Amino acid sequence: MSGDDLDQLLKSDDKILKTLILHKLNERNGLGSVVSGFKALDNKKYAEFISILLEINPEISISLLDRDLLAFDVLDSLSILNSAASSKAGLKLFNEQVLAYLHSQSSNEDTYIILLATLTLIKHDKQLNKKEPLHNHTNTLINLSSSTASLTDSQMKVFLEALSYLSSTPIIADKLSQHPATINVALSAIQSPSTKISTQLYSQENSSIPSDTSIEFALSTTLANICKYAPPLSEEAQTVKKLHKSTKQLDMEDEEYMGTDRVRVRNTRMLEIGVGGVLSVLSKSKSLLTRRNTASVYLGLITNDSNRAVLLKEGVIKALLQIISQQPTPLASEDLAANQALAKMTITTPPSSLYTPPITTSAISFIRPFFEMLVHDSALQLQQFEALMALTNVASIGPDVAERVSAAFDGAILSATHSHLLSNHEMLQRASVELMCNLVGMSETAFEQYTTSSRARVNCGILLALSDAELVQTRLGASGALAQLCGMSPVVCAHILADPAKFMRVLIALLGDEIGLVHRALCILDATLDACREVLREDNGARQAIQESGLVDTLKTLILRLANEAGGRDVLPILKDALIKLKECGVSIQVSS
Structure with a gap:
């Protein structure tokens, strides 16, 4: 120059x-x-x-x-x-x-x-x-907001910046949530028809969205600081935290005020004050950082499922979809808060309240956000779990949507789901098998993974193994998927009968389990005996494995249980049919001595 x-x-x-x-x-x-x-x-x-x-x-x-x-x-x-x-x-x-x-x-x-x-x-x-002086500074702002009728643009900007700094200290965030007048002054920076605040609190010429995005950012930062939960920690981070705690390097006051119960109470207060209407406005901000903060606030509020009905009425789904539609490419880990919040809503909200008509078209638009969270490099296991659970609910809308889930992104959702079936994390296993259970009965693409794919036998074997998993939900999902597949394809029956000893071991375990699993096991057995009747008549080894497994004794003992258990009588006809088919296959149905 x-x-x-x-x-x-x-x-x-x-x-x-x-x-x-x-x-x-x-x-x-x-x-x-x-x-x-x-x-x-x-x-x-x-x-x-x-x-x-x-x-x-x-x-x-x-x-x-x-x-x-x-x-x-x-x-x-x-x-x-x-x-x-x-x-x-x-x-x-x-x-x-x-x-x-x-x-x-x-x-x-x-x-x-x-x-x-x-x-x-x-x-x-x-x-x-x-930290100690921060309480005095907070009191200054609380007293000011209680006695001031309105703030000018320049005053509001400084007021919000001060709140954004203060609220990053958990005990101060908690204190602020207990002062509705102060929060209302902050919320009045953004005018919304649904906010429970006087429109006279903030004297600005434009009563919709401030032209200065710094106001939006400061407000959204404050709200995020108040409403967010402590992030889940990896095993390594938990170890480091324990070490810091033992050496007194951990701020125990921060720990207390970031505790789940404290944050839940804060969020309830904020919802009662009327933060929902302002969030829907902030979701449209031109500022990426503001939208990320807004998603973080929504995630905090939604984590308490008792808040979800109120948020639904205040337009949370539309707001989250608005944020997601403006996400950058590629996504950063900070962007996943919006996807996770939408997943939580999808998991617990009835389709009639969740999707706008036409429901099928609306549901299909939810697939991408959950897929992106499922496969993101920085996704936490909880986020992957919730993505799978949300996709399960989306797929349940009907065959058209289920097929879109299976075929989307060149089958990448199916590939990720198969990978998580083998996860060491029980909850990821459970979620992936529940999604697969929903898909195989309604999606041709998913069905082919167990019938005509080169890995069909391996995939069927994985479902059989998971039918004997530790978690009952995993057993229900895996055996439910197998029951559907066996009823639809003799190929699947042949795959799981390829190792008759393993098949019998898993089947007998299911027959001794809760009634829902007993029902699934009997459906699998009945369909397999139907499909593989000729094979069993000619295969002495398979027939002998069934005979020596104790299956017949288990089935006959089960008759008395089903006759006296709620829902059991509905299953008895399948059991009797299975015994008849066993006899037709050459298996002796005499009780062993």
Whole structure:
């Protein structure tokens, strides 16, 4: 830049342009070119320049300071100090005299000066990890919001920034949730027809969405800090946390106030205050960071399933789909909060309340968000579990949707589901097998994985093994899938009978289980005896394995149980049919001695 250009820059009233150019000069190590002209500025321009520069390069800014910080106009002094408090390096400017000055200004009669002084003190104390003074700063904002009829745009911006810093401390977040007047002032920055707040709380000309996205971001950050749960920890992270706890490096107060019960109560309060309407507006923000924060708030609120009915009425599904539709490519881990929140809603919400007509078309639009969460490199096991469960519910809409789930993304959902069938994580196994159970009976693509695929026999063997899994839900899903497949294809029956000893072992275990599993086992047995009758008549080895397994004794003992158990009588005809077919296959149905 020429000397004249620099001179014009320094004297310019365009703060945004000045900030952008100083950023560029800093990137190119060219800030030295403005130093000489900077020193000749009047106090007003000097203060503005140094305030901007402190945000960009605090070290150079501090080295340039050659005027008394407290000799400027009050707002100019506060502006410089506020910028300085944004970095560790800037703390060099905060001596006892400066701190006393800030405390005195936080009791000023001017609302904006109170807010700016308080914000600066908050940032200073946060930089030094001083928690105790934060309570006093919080009280300042609570008292101010209780006594102030309205805030101007500039006041609101500082007020929200102060709240965003304060709320990052869990005990303060909890305290703020107990003061509806303060939250209502914050929410009034965004006008929404469904917010339970007076439209007079925030005097802005445009009563829909503020043009300054920093207001949206600060508000959404505050709400996210109040509503979010502590993130699930990996096994390694849990080990590190235990180590920190044993060495007293863990903040136990933060631990307490980020506990599940504390967060749940906070979220209930926030919902009662009326945060839902504002969230639906924030979901349309042009700011990616604001939308991510909004999704985080929704996820926190939705985690408590008792909140879901209220959120449904306040448009949570539309808002989440709005956020998801604007996600970047590729997704970052922070983007998954929206997908996870939608998955939680899908798992527990009846289709008639979840999807807009036509339901099939609407349900199909849910497939991509769950797939992206299922296969994302950064997805937590809980997120993968919920993606699978949500896809299970989507697939249950009908054959057309189930086929779309199976065939989507060149079969990538099916591939991921097969992988999770072999997971060491019990809940992932359960969710994947439940999805497969829903798909095989309604989707040709899924059905072919167990009949005509080159891995059909292996896939059938996996379902048979999972029918004897630890979790009852996994056993129900796997045996349910097999019962459907065996009833539809003799090929599947032949695959699971290929190892008759294993087949009998799993079958007998199911026959001794709860009534639902007994029903599935009998359906599998009946269909297999039907499909493989000729094979069993000719295969002495298979017939002998059945005879020696104790199956006949198990079935005959089961007759008495079913006759006396609720729902058992409905299953008895299948059992009797199976005994007849065993005899027709050459298996003796005499009870062994």
